[in-house]
Amino acid sequence: MTTLDAVTVSGAQPGPGLWRVSKGDHVMWVLGTLSPLPAHMEWKSDEVERAIANSQIVLGQPTFSIRPNTNFFGRLFLIPSLAGANKNPDGRTLQQMVSTEDYARWTVLKQQYLGDDHDVERLRPIFATGELYAAAIKHQGLTASLGVDDVVRALAKKHNVKVIATDYVVAIDEPRRAVKAFKSSTLDDGQCFGLTLDLVEHDLGGVVELANAWATGDINELRNLTMDDLREACMSAVTNAGVAKQLGLDSLKAKVAAMWLAAAEQALSDHAQSFAMLPMVEVLSPTGFIAQLKAKDYHVEGPEGSDAEVTTSQP
Numbered sequence: 001m002t003t004l005d006a007v008t009v010s011g012a013q014p015g016p017g018l019w020r021v022s023k024g025d026h027v028m029w030v031l032g033t034l035s036p037l038p039a040h041m042e043w044k045s046d047e048v049e050r051a052i053a054n055s056q057i058v059l060g061q062p063t064f065s066i067r068p069n070t071n072f073f074g075r076l077f078l079i080p081s082l083a084g085a086n087k088n089p090d091g092r093t094l095q096q097m098v099s100t101e102d103y104a105r106w107t108v109l110k111q112q113y114l115g116d117d118h119d120v121e122r123l124r125p126i127f128a129t130g131e132l133y134a135a136a137i138k139h140q141g142l143t144a145s146l147g148v149d150d151v152v153r154a155l156a157k158k159h160n161v162k163v164i165a166t167d168y169v170v171a172i173d174e175p176r177r178a179v180k181a182f183k184s185s186t187l188d189d190g191q192c193f194g195l196t197l198d199l200v201e202h203d204l205g206g207v208v209e210l211a212n213a214w215a216t217g218d219i220n221e222l223r224n225l226t227m228d229d230l231r232e233a234c235m236s237a238v239t240n241a242g243v244a245k246q247l248g249l250d251s252l253k254a255k256v257a258a259m260w261l262a263a264a265e266q267a268l269s270d271h272a273q274s275f276a277m278l279p280m281v282e283v284l285s286p287t288g289f290i291a292q293l294k295a296k297d298y299h300v301e302g303p304e305g306s307d308a309e310v311t312t313s314q315p
Helices: 046-053 072-082 100-113 125-139 148-158 175-184 190-202 204-216 228-239 242-246 252-270 280-284 289-295
Strands: 011-013 019-023 026-033 041-043 057-068 162-172 273-279 299-301
Touching: 019 252, 019 289, 026 148, 026 252, 026 280, 046 148, 046 273, 057 148, 057 252, 100 125, 100 190, 125 190, 125 204, 148 162, 148 273, 162 252, 190 204, 190 228, 252 273, 252 289, 273 280, 280 289, 289 299
Parallel strands: 011 041, 026 273, 057 162, 057 273
Antiparallel strands: 019 026, 019 299
């Protein structure tokens, strides 16, 4: 029996409804974001624009960045040392870094989505499967970025609403030494590699279904998020590495969460209405940021027609 590829939605789509977090008469409207999304959809952002237009502040996505603690010329001279940081140490090939079984699977999928790309064979496993995943989702009619963040920022600018970055910055005092240490280190990215192969091999249809659910605003379908294990494994491969621990990256997830939650509580305290963006998993997960606000006695309501509870277990 032939299995047909899942079809991505296209045209004008409403996207998900907004979550309402409140305490007293102060309200924060939260947009859950997702990646990837259908490449040929047009996001109808009318509801988001109304919420932003009536807000006094917009919180950006919770992110982190790693920046060298040096001046412009120090950063300029750092650039050559960054070359090859995504490659395996000691000139090893991908075949030497992963199991025989996984490499056999990789070879088939690589030919299907990347063709005769020889350079990818020098990349670390986490970066190699990143290339594979990007090509696979493009093949499915998906895009890693539909510009949702850009639309939100443009709407904030249109209505003269200040955007507050919630970007946790890791300052590296000796960046060249850190890059050298990373280049020579190994990453425990075998699980990330294997899980990415599993997804590309068996569950691209599920990725399309999630993207479609975001586009059409099907919150209950979005509760079936299936990529948490993959994201966790790939993030842990980097943050649990010895060099990452030396730089203080091993507790990065908790620091990013603490920064965003503090910014959200400050916004709710200082402003009658605010707007925020969060990865959908942090909106829906029983341990996510919205659940943590609810545990602090903030009132949480889901979009109209969806279950407002955030305690549903994730797979």
